[in-house]
Amino acid sequence: xxxxxxxxxxGYDMEKGHYSDPPLLVLASLANGPKHGHAMIEDIAGMxxxxxxxxTLYGAIARLEQQGWIEPLPPEDRRQPxxxxxxGLRVLSAKLTTLQQxxxxxxxxxxxx
Amino acid sequence: MNPVLAHxxxxxxxxxxxxxxxxxxxxxxxxxRGDIRLTANVxxxxxxxxxxxxxxxxxxxxxSSLGAILCAYxxxxxxxxxxxxxxxxxxxxxxxxxxxxxxxxxxxxALGSVAALLGAVAILVPxxxxxxxxxxxxxRRDILIRLSVAPLxxxxxxxxxxxxxxxxxxxxxPAPWAIVGDWTGTADWPSVQARWVFGSLTGVLAVSLLxxxxxxxxxxxxxxxxxxxRFTIQHRLIAVHPLRIARIPGIVTVAAMSIxxxxxxxxxxxxxxxxxxxxxxxxxxxxTTAFASWIGSLCVFTASSVVSLHSLSSLxxxxxxx
Numbered sequence: 001x002x003x004x005x006x007x008x009x010x011g012y013d014m015e016k017g018h019y020s021d022p023p024l025l026v027l028a029s030l031a032n033g034p035k036h037g038h039a040m041i042e043d044i045a046g047m048x049x050x051x052x053x054x055x056t057l058y059g060a061i062a063r064l065e066q067q068g069w070i071e072p073l074p075p076e077d078r079r080q081p082x083x084x085x086x087x088g089l090r091v092l093s094a095k096l097t098t099l100q101q102x103x104x105x106x107x108x109x110x111x112x113x
Numbered sequence: 114m115n116p117v118l119a120h121x122x123x124x125x126x127x128x129x130x131x132x133x134x135x136x137x138x139x140x141x142x143x144x145x146r147g148d149i150r151l152t153a154n155v156x157x158x159x160x161x162x163x164x165x166x167x168x169x170x171x172x173x174x175x176x177s178s179l180g181a182i183l184c185a186y187x188x189x190x191x192x193x194x195x196x197x198x199x200x201x202x203x204x205x206x207x208x209x210x211x212x213x214x215x216x217x218x219x220x221x222x223a224l225g226s227v228a229a230l231l232g233a234v235a236i237l238v239p240x241x242x243x244x245x246x247x248x249x250x251x252x253r254r255d256i257l258i259r260l261s262v263a264p265l266x267x268x269x270x271x272x273x274x275x276x277x278x279x280x281x282x283x284x285x286x287p288a289p290w291a292i293v294g295d296w297t298g299t300a301d302w303p304s305v306q307a308r309w310v311f312g313s314l315t316g317v318l319a320v321s322l323l324x325x326x327x328x329x330x331x332x333x334x335x336x337x338x339x340x341x342x343r344f345t346i347q348h349r350l351i352a353v354h355p356l357r358i359a360r361i362p363g364i365v366t367v368a369a370m371s372i373x374x375x376x377x378x379x380x381x382x383x384x385x386x387x388x389x390x391x392x393x394x395x396x397x398x399x400x401t402t403a404f405a406s407w408i409g410s411l412c413v414f415t416a417s418s419v420v421s422l423h424s425l426s427s428l429x430x431x432x433x434x435x
Contacts, residue, residue, distance in 0.1 A: 037141040053151055054141050055158025058134055080137035 019048045022060035027069060027084060027092040034073055034083035037061070064088065114147035122152065125159035128255070129336060175356045179236055180334040181424040182363050184327040185417035186233045189370055191323050192413035193226060195398060196377065198290040199406040203396040208388035215383045221376035225369045232366030236359040243355035244337040256336050262329035266322035273318055277311050287311035289398035296396075316398060360428060367418075367425040374414040381407040 019025070029035060029043045037057055045051050052060075061082065064070045069088030073081045084092070119142035123135050145151055200206055200219075209215045241260065248256035277287040284301040285291065285308065291298075292312040293305055302308065341352040384392045385404070397406030 037137065038144045053154025053158070054138065054145060055155040058138050058141070059158050059161065062130065062134060075137070078136060078140035080140075 020050045022052060022056050023064055023069075024092070024095055025050060025052065026057070026060045026064060027088055028096075030070060030082060030084040031089070031092060034081045036076065036079040036081045038079070040082075114142045114145055114151070116143060118147055118152070119143050122155045122159070125156060127162050129338065130162050132251070175360070175428065176240075176334050176337070176339065178424040178428045179240065179356065179359050179363055180331040182366055182421050182428075183233060183236060183240075183334075184331050185370065185421040185424070186229060186366055187323060187327045187330070188413050188417045189229065189373065191319070192377075192410040192417070193222070193373070195290075195406060196222075196410040198288065199397050199403050199410075203403065204391035204394075205384060205388055205396070205403060208384070208391060212383065212387045215380060215387060218376050218380035218383055222373050222380065225373035225376060228369035229366050229373065232362040232369055235362030236366060239342075239355035239358045240334055240337075240339075243339040243342070244333050247337045247340065253336070256333050259329040259333035259336070263326040266326045270315075270319055270322055274315065277315070281307065281311065287315045289313065289316040290396070292398075293400050294395035294397075313399065363428055364425060367421040370414075370421050371418050374411075374418040377407070377411055377414050381411060 025044045025048070026040060028047065029040045035043060037054065041052050041054070041057060061070065065072070065082070068085060069091055070082045070084055073083055075081075119139050122142060123131065123139045126135070126138075142155070200209075209219055244256055244260060247253065248260065274286060274288075278285070281287070281303045282301060284299070285303055287308075289312045292308045298305075298308070303311075339355050341354050343350060343352045345351065381392075381404075384407070392403050392407075394403060395401065396403040397409075401409075
C-alpha cells in the first residue's frame with residue numbers, strides 16, 4: 001500500500017491534523033454508500049481535511065479493487081462509481097478499531113502529562 | 114483540466130493500468146483543476162505504477178516469482194552447458210569412472226537437471242498458453258513479440274552454428290570450448306585465428322540471446338493478466354488458474370536447482386582433490402582451465418539458486434496467505 005507521502009500536499013499536516021492513509025480513507029468514504037472518484041475526493045476532504053490527488057486516489061482504488069475490498073458499479077456516463085464489499089467493511093472495521101485503541105492510548109498519555 | 118493534458122497524463126501510466134482505468138481516470142482529471150500540484154501528483158503516481166506495478170497484488174507477485182524462477186533456470190541451463198562442454202571428452206570424464214565421489218556428484222547434477230527441466234516445462238506451458246491466449250484476445254502485440262523472442266533466439270543461434278560449421282569446411286563447430294587448449298585440433302579444422310573469432314562470436318551471441326530471452330519471458334509474464342482455464346469433464350465445469358497450476362512445479366524446479374548447485378560444488382571439490390592435474394588443464398571455454406570454468410559455472414549456479422530460493426519464499430508465503 002502507498003504510504004502517506006503519496007498524498008497530495010504535505011502528507012501528515014501537523015497544523016490541521018490531517019490524516020492520510022489513502023486506502024483507509026477511500027474505504028471510509030465508501031462506508032456510507034457508493035461514490036465515484038470526484039465525490040470520494042470531496043467526501044474525504046470534508047471528513048478529515050485531506051485533499052487526495054487523483055493519482056493517489058486511483059493508486060488506492062486499484063489496489064483496493066484487486067484485494068476485493070471495493071468493487072465497481074455500472075458506469076454513469078464516464079464516471080465510475082465504486083462500493084465497498086463485505087470483506088472491505090470487515091477490513092475497515094478492524095483497522096478503525098486498531099486506530100481507536102491507539103488513539104485512546106495516545107490521548108491517555110497526553111492527559112497524564 | 115484541459116482534455117489534451119488529461120489525455121497526456123493518463124498516457125503516462127503502464128499499459129495494463131490504462132486498460133482498466135484510463136477512461137474513468139481521464140474523466141476524473143477533466144473534473145479537476147489543471148494546476149501544477151495536481152499534475153505533479155499524477156506524474157508521481159504514474160512513475161510509481163511503473164516502478165511497482167500493482168505490487169500488492171497476489172497474482173502479480175505470483176507471476177513475478179514464477180518469472181524469476183524461470184529466468185534463474187535459464188541461467189542455470191547456460192552454466193550447466195558450460196560445465197558439460199568443459200568436462201566432455203576430457204580426462205575429467207575418465208576420472209569420473211574411477212572416483213565414486215566424482216561420479217555421484219556428477220549424477221546428482223544430472224538428476225537435478227532432469228527434475229528442473231520437467232519442473233520448468235510444467236511452469237512454462239500453462240504460463241505460455243495463458244499469455245498467448247491473453248495476447249491474442251486483447252490484441253497485445255507487445256506480449257506476442259516477447260513470447261517469440263526465446264524461440265527466435267534459439268533459431269538464430271542454431272542458424273549461426275550450422276552456418277559457421279558449413280562455412281568453415283564442415284569439420285569444426287564454432288564452440289567456445291573448441292578453440293585452443295591442452296589438446297590438438299585435427300588438421301581439417303580451420304586456423305586458430307578463425308577458431309578464436311568464430312568461437313568468441315558464438316559465446317557472445319549465446320550469452321546475449323540468453324539474457325534477451327530471459328528478460329522477454331519475464332516481461333511477457335508480467336504484462337499478462339492471466340485468466341482461468343475453463344473446460345468441461347463429464348459435464349462438470351473445471352476452472353483452473355495457470356499461475357496456481359505453476360506453483361507446485363515452481364517448488365520442484367527450485368529444489369532441483371538447489372540440488373544441482375550442491376552437486377556442482379561437491380563435484381569441483383572432489384575433482385580438485387582426486388583429478389588435480391586434469392582439473393587445472395585448459396579444457397574450459399576461451400582457453401581457460403577446467404577449474405576456472407567450474408568457478409564460473411558455480412557462481413551462476415549459486416546466484417540463480419539464491420534468486421530462485423528468494424522467489425520460492427515469496428511463493429510459499431502467498432500460498433500460506435491463501
